[in-house]
Amino acid sequence: MGLAVGRPAAGPRKPRNYVRRTATAHCTYPCLFVVLAPAHEPSEELREELKAQVVKFHGKTLRPEDLKFVNAFPKTRSAKIVRKVIRKSYLKEDPGDLSSIENPEAIDEIGKAK
Secondary structure (H helix, E strand, O other), rough: EEEOOOOOOOOOOOOOOEEEEEEEOEEEEEEEEEEOOOOOOOOOOHHHHHHHHHHHHHHHOOOOOEEEEEEEEEEEOOOEHHHHHHHHHOOOOOOOOOOOOOOOOOHHHHHHHO
């Protein structure tokens, strides 16, 4: 089961931080990680509303199979989101060298996200 993280190169803009899980060689299922604004609390109602927004703006084929709430994304010292680490944490694989990560606690949270 392979994953891809990031944006496709062509076509309409997709959500910036999504993980695509490959079930077979022919179909993929997106998994979306979301950082909420402080005024919002995670809930099943909000999860379904966000999935509906993805469908509305990007089409049914990109509807996330799963949507997980996290407090932060792992970032480098220059504030770049480390998508490879998100993907590997989600798959419970070895993320490799983490010396450039500014907030390593975010990596553990992604692995435990609900």
